[in-house]
Structure formats: C-alpha cells, structure tokens
Amino acid sequence: MRALVLLVCLSVGCLAQKPQPCSSPALMSGSLSVSAQNDRLALAKYTYDEVGQRISLRELGTFGNKTFFHLDILLLYQEGIMYRINRKAGTCVQKHLSEGFHPLAVPKDATLVGQYVLGSSSVPGEGVLVNTWAGKLQMRKGTAEYMTTVTEFGCLPVSTMFCKNNERWVVVSFFDNVAGMADPQDFIPPPFCNDDRLEEEEEENLTAFISLF
C-alpha cells in the first residue's frame, strides 16, 4: 500500500514537472510593445483587471520617430464600452465593444513548443525560465495562429506572436510587469467623456490589437 502511495506521489510529482497551460495574475500593470512587418514599433502602458473585466492602454506612441499620440484606450467589458481618450486635446470617443472579455491565459488546448531560459541559468538573477506555447484560435472573423511565451513561475506574459487568416505576423512584447493594479484611477474615464457621444462602428485594427490580450 505504501509503495502504491509512493508510486502515485511520484507520478503526480513527475506530471507537475511538465509545463501546463496557465492563467496570468488577475491584476497586472506594465508596458507592452507591438510590432508588425514593415510597421513602426508601437508602445503603451497597460493595466489589466480580470475580476472587473477591464483593460487600460495609456500613452500610446511609436518608437522610431518618438511620436506619442497622447492617446489612451479604456476597455470596460462589463459595460461593453470602449473609450478612445485624447487627454491633451480633451476629446473622448465611446464605442460599443463587440468582442467579449478574454482572460490573459495560455489556452487549454495549446501545444508546448518548449521550455527555455532567457538570459542565463548559470548565475541566479541572470535569467528567467519561460515556456513557449502555440496553437490556433477561433475568432469572430476567421482563425488566428499564435505562439505565446510566459514565465514558468507566475505565468507572466513575455511575448505573443499572432497571425490572423494567414496575413502578416504581429508581435506583442510585455515588459515591466508587476502584480497588482499600479493605479486604480486608470480605469475611470475622465470627466470630459460624455455618454451621449456613443459611436456604433468599431475599428477593425483596434479590435485585432485588443484580441491579442
């Protein structure tokens, strides 16, 4: 009997060593960059709230010519509304969100590409252990191939490559992630956002970008 228990424990232990699809922390703040073939590198700060189903993208800009659009995007999925905010100009456009909230996680049917060390494992503090997963996602319009890398410990997003309907690849890199909501204020629309300016149509590019989350 004891041998059986030991065998079961060992089996579970061995299984636990194999990377498993995982969910990222429910509350996160950080920065991200988006690069697509032939396009400039776009940067933004983000705050992510899985519990409240909210995503905030702030200070959107491009790296190459250091243009910053002073543009913030606030996505409130429970209300089904997206705010496009220009704080410098004091303008705010609201649109309906057609896609539902997707928690930041490696899909359960993802295939493990491999486990890697970024940096080095030779000295502590010089590297981080990551898992790379690949798969296909069914989207509202067509399918999308993805390859996503998350940390082994904590399931923090590192990068996601994404290709919709065999078109060009888009790469999103996450950095400076911290657990928690750095500023709860990020999710509150500014006073100059009026509810009466709700526009119906949705931007295709922005929807695709958001679906990367």
Add this chain to the structure above:
Amino acid sequence: MRALVLLVCLSVGCLAQKPQPCSSPALMSGSLSVSAQNDRLALAKYTYDEVGQRISLRELGTFGNKTFFHLDILLLYQEGIMYRINRKAGTCVQKHLSEGFHPLAVPKDATLVGQYVLGSSSVPGEGVLVNTWAGKLQMRKGTAEYMTTVTEFGCLPVSTMFCKNNERWVVVSFFDNVAGMADPQDFIPPPFCNDDRLEEEEEENLTAFISLF
C-alpha cells in the same frame, strides 16, 4: 575631508547605477533563433569562444515545418576559415572568412533605449532585468542599424534586431545560455573535412548572419 570622500563615493555609486555598454562572457553555449520578415524561424545551437576567436553553430533548422538541415557551421577566425559541415551526408566545405572576429558586446557608442524587466519583478525568479541599446555599425558594405537587449547582470544576450542598408529587419533571439563551453569538441572539424577543398567565394547571407554576433 571625510565628507569629500563620502561625496566622491556617492557620486561613483550613482554613476554605477546607470547601465553601461558591456561585454558578454568570453565563453558561452546556448541556442538561438533567427527570424526575418516573411521568412521561417531558423534555429541553431551555438558555442562561443572569445579567447580562441571561434563560433560553432549546430543543428541548423527551421521551426515552421520542422525541417532540420543537419548543417553545422564552424567559424575559426584565427585561421580565417569557415567550415560548412553536413554530418549526415558526411560532406564538408571550407571557405575563407573575410570579416574579422567581433567579440559579443554592446558597442561603446551605443545609445541606451531603456531598462526593462522581462516577466515580473514582483516575485524573485519571475523575471529578469535587461537593458536595450541601439546604434549604427559600419560594415564592410554599407551601414547597419541595430537594437540589442542584454541582461543587466551578466550581460547575457537576449535579442538583437538588425537592419542592413535600410533593408528588412532580422531578429536573433538567444536562449538557454550558460556560461562556459558545453562541449570543447564543438570547435574541432570532423575527420572528413579535408583542407584541399577550400573554396574562395563567400556566401552573402551567411556573412550577414554571422555579423549579428
């Protein structure tokens, strides 16, 4: 006087906090991937020896269709010879190396883009601190823009983006780096490499690839 010494120490301490261009370990082993616009992801194992001025690239392959070329490339800069080895077929081609050996380092005139955390700094072991540098390199034919990311501690290479003469960007990602030479045998040409098969011309693509180091 004591106050002056303290002031000097504090100043030096503060300066030391600012990331500086750095040199990677003189002996390293690991893996790397190379991706260019519209091209498949290429993978290889590498061993790097700054002291002996030698680079070995092994098991070159592509990720998409899991084709592996059984191709090894051995670069012996002190001898000025490159070996292109197919171990499966038992063939070996030797060529002259026109470019000299470049130690793996962030150039001294590089501009700091920023310091970032890959993964998260919230919990130890969930992230790694990196510095991103950018600049221009004078090459044998024209110039090349680069953006390179190395770890703050250890100066281990993480990724290098490289664009020669405003053509397409090539991205090299390094992973599973360890300090030291995993197998000294990597630098010894196999017995079927005969010195009499020395070819004069050099491949343009391969030279560009090697210059990423």
